[in-house]
Amino acid sequence: MNPAPTLPASFREFLGNAPAVESLRAAIAAGRLPHSLILSGPSGAGKYTLALMLAMAVECERQPREVREYNPAPGSENDSAQPLASFCGVCHNCTRIAGAANLEEQVAVAVLAREDLRETDKKETRVLIQPHPDVLILPPDPPQLLIKLGQVRTLIQRAHYLPSEAPRKIFILTSASMMKEAANSLLKVLEEPPDSVHILILAENPGELLPTIRSRCANVRLGALPVEEIEALIAARRPDVPAKQRTLIARLAQGAAGRALGFDLDSYTAARADALIFLRNAAGAINAASGSRAAATELDHTALFKMTETYRAGADGQTKTLALLRALALLLEDLLLLDSGTPDLLRNTDLRAELERLAAALPFAWIESASHALDQVHSGLRRNLLRSLSLDAFAAQLTTP
Ligand SMILES: [Zn+2]
Numbered sequence: 001m002n003p004a005p006t007l008p009a010s011f012r013e014f015l016g017n018a019p020a021v022e023s024l025r026a027a028i029a030a031g032r033l034p035h036s037l038i039l040s041g042p043s044g045a046g047k048y049t050l051a052l053m054l055a056m057a058v059e060c061e062r063q064p065r066e067v068r069e070y071n072p073a074p075g076s077e078n079d080s081a082q083p084l085a086s087f088c089g090v091c092h093n094c095t096r097i098a099g100a101a102n103l104e105e106q107v108a109v110a111v112l113a114r115e116d117l118r119e120t121d122k123k124e125t126r127v128l129i130q131p132h133p134d135v136l137i138l139p140p141d142p143p144q145l146l147i148k149l150g151q152v153r154t155l156i157q158r159a160h161y162l163p164s165e166a167p168r169k170i171f172i173l174t175s176a177s178m179m180k181e182a183a184n185s186l187l188k189v190l191e192e193p194p195d196s197v198h199i200l201i202l203a204e205n206p207g208e209l210l211p212t213i214r215s216r217c218a219n220v221r222l223g224a225l226p227v228e229e230i231e232a233l234i235a236a237r238r239p240d241v242p243a244k245q246r247t248l249i250a251r252l253a254q255g256a257a258g259r260a261l262g263f264d265l266d267s268y269t270a271a272r273a274d275a276l277i278f279l280r281n282a283a284g285a286i287n288a289a290s291g292s293r294a295a296a297t298e299l300d301h302t303a304l305f306k307m308t309e310t311y312r313a314g315a316d317g318q319t320k321t322l323a324l325l326r327a328l329a330l331l332l333e334d335l336l337l338l339d340s341g342t343p344d345l346l347r348n349t350d351l352r353a354e355l356e357r358l359a360a361a362l363p364f365a366w367i368e369s370a371s372h373a374l375d376q377v378h379s380g381l382r383r384n385l386l387r388s389l390s391l392d393a394f395a396a397q398l399t400t401p
Pocket residue numbers: 059060061062063087088089090091092093094095
């Protein structure tokens with residue numbers, strides 16, 4: 001199990017993207033943080049972590065300042081003497097905001113609380129996370145996993161009150177996927193944001209946002225960290241990890257520093273072994289259908305169903321199933337990388353020979369449709385947080401050519 005996410009103790013411990021982070025801190029120190037800001041970047045780049053840290057820097061009761069460490073390019077306008085905003089991490093504002101660090105858990109709790117409501121109230125209740133009276137977090141609302149009108153309405157309503165316990169009101173939308181009415185409604189508040197309000201939109205793909213929303217927001221992009229940087233980080237922070245595993249973990253973490261440091265290679269390898277059973281069966285079924293007799297005799301569903309037997313309901317089963325689906329997604333991506341002639345980008349570098357065999361046996365269209373089916377299972381699982389998934393049905397779907 002990965003440890004529960006906690007926030008870095010200071011901006012210095014936020015890994016990667018130093019120029020972008022420092023420019024935001026300088027803006028806060030100068031009182032010039034944009035009222036509307038899109039933080040974009042791939043999953044795992046630290047968008048949510050950084051958003052909370054920025055919120056702490058804005059709201060901290062002690063307002064500590066640091067000096068610039070990253071040196072801007074010569075001739076750039078950045079003044080190296082400019083102070084950078086920071087946070088103390090211990091005041092009443094900081095600690096409450098930091099309490100929202102584990103977004104997944106906070107959302108799960110909010111969804112479960114809604115499940116307990118009467119049917120009529122359930123429909124009216126939107127998932128919102130409020131770690132502090134002046135900080136409101138809007139995650140995509142299940143089951144559709146979109147930001148909905150009700151959530152944006154709450155934002156607008158609250159934005160018109162002055163902050164009560166901190167200097168500013170901060171709203172964090174953790175996704176750029178919105179219902180149309182929600183986006184239109186958000187646009188109105190972005191046109192004339194109240195003075196004491198900051199709205200942060202976290203976007204994997206800012207292209208999902210209305211162009212009119214994008215044009216009203218400042219955009220700061222966070223890039224994924226290069227593999228070498230993550231390897232060096234693991235070497236420094238997790239000296240117990242052997243050099244060979246460092247490379248593998250760095251690749252599997254997909255540019256995300258936090259994910260790399262918490263990566264449990266043993267659990268991943270176990271989940272991946274099960275995911276491979278899916279793929280071998282699918283390759284066997286496809287060969288059998290195309291009349292290859294050798295493959296037909298190899299086709300053996302026993303291993304598959306023995307494996308799916310071990311995934312059962314309950315919290316343990318849920319964690320195990322999610323790990324299996326994640327491993328399967330990474331394997332499918334690797335197969336697509338092999339198919340597209342970019343084997344250098346392979347993540348599961350230790351399995352290259354087997355992946356090449358599988359890529360040869362599984363047609364491109366099958367891999368694509370399997371990835372799609374996997375996405376659907378995954379969002380279905382997130383929708384019904386505590387319900388068990390029929391892995392058998394999924395297995396049958398995947399292994400039918
Ligand atoms: Zn503080």
